[in-house]
Amino acid sequence: MTPAARMQAAIEMLDWIIAAARDNGASADNIAKKFFKERRYAGSGDRRAIRELVYSAIRRWGDRPESGRQALLGLVAEQPELRELFSGSNYGPAAIAEGEPVASGAQIPDWLADKFASLIDEPEREALFDRAPLHVRVNGQRSTDMEVKSAWPEAVALALPHSYELPAGSQLEDKALFREGAIEIQDLGSQAIAMAGAAAKPELVLDLCAGAGGKTLALAAMLPAESKIIAADTDRGRLSRIEPRKRRASARNIETILLGPGKEMESLEHLQASCDLVLIDAPCSGTGTWRRNPELRWRMTPKRLEHTTELQQRLIELGSELVKPGGRLVYAVCSLLDAEGGDQTDRFLESHPEWREISIDLPIGRPYRKGTLLSPHHDGTDGFYFTCLEKL
Structure with missing residues (x-):
């Protein structure tokens, strides 16, 4: 897929996600799975690039945009290099019209901003949009911490007993300890x-x-x-x-x-x-x-x-x-x-x-x-x- 075609695909996926959010439908992750299942021509690099565009828009806008196009047009002001993808060619989105509405605003909707606990300051709010780590809990009735550390030498012990953080992207399903119930993914x-x-x-x-x-x-x-x-x-x-x-x-x-x-x-x-x-x-x-x-x-x-x-x-x-x-x-x-x-x-x-x-x-x-x-x-x-x- 060309970069412009990836942008158009991101717009279409965002349209699905916006509709689901409005109507209390499926989660964004489930929508993404269905979206790519119907577009098997998209390679792994295409899927990764489309996801990055989609989730960049989701994380950026606190208020729900009217459409996927508006959501991504809103990013153009902050990422000018995206403008050239709105060319109308190579299966890409139509050119940007003068005065076309775009998404805007803060990451947290205005109506919610003052409802947070008083301990949640600006660094706390910024952390709400970080990438979540992968935490696991060792089931002491099925295994030991030593066995888990042996399977994942890179595991970092956390503050609670039998709890560890694994590197992002770690594959668990193909590990015997996971299949046998020795660990559970849990924040x-x-x-x-x-x-x-x-x-x-x-x-x-x-x-x-x-x-x-x-x-x-x-x-x-x-x-x-x-x-x-x-x-x-x-x-x-x-x-x-x-x-x-x-x-x-x-x-x-x-x-x-x-x-x-x-x-x-x-x-x-x-x-x-x-x-x-x-x-x-x-x-x-x-x-x-x-x-x-x-x-x-x-x-x-x-x-x-x-x-x-x-x-x-x-x-x-x-x-x-x-x-x-x-x-x-x-x-x-x-x-x-x-x-x-x-x-x-x-x-x-x-x-x-x-x-x-x-x-x-x-x-x-x-x-x-x-x-x-x-x-x-x-x-x-x-x-x-x-x-x-x-x-x-």
């Missing part, structure tokens, strides 16, 4: 949240928003085999991904429950006031994961954020009813917005005097608003807020 921040939940050695655990089970599996690896972990979610597709993962990790103490949206208690009533730990990794804006999923900025609107915080409140109330006296609730969001983090903790504690904050001693994170804040710049993790609460 260090997610590992820290699981460690906070496991601190009191709970015997009965409910992972209320388990998704595909990343934190469920981490808890299983950290807790005794006789503990029982229930992974629950309303998304059948995501929940079904736990089964092969738990078999691979030999995690026999995990069971799953599919919940009905808005009717979760119908399936959880038997756990009322019974759980030693309820983990709520709540749906959120994903502001802490922009370095992995920068198009999330194009999906979130003030109305969607309002609906998300309302759902978070309902989930905390629901989870609190399932914790027994003396048990704990860990509430977490991969967000750095106060509305989803500290505000939620304050609201809950103010209306529930029978609960108190518990301090968890971890080697990463900063105390913040009755909880802990993790961020890319300070901790090298995705951005998270989490709190550990105890029922009196």
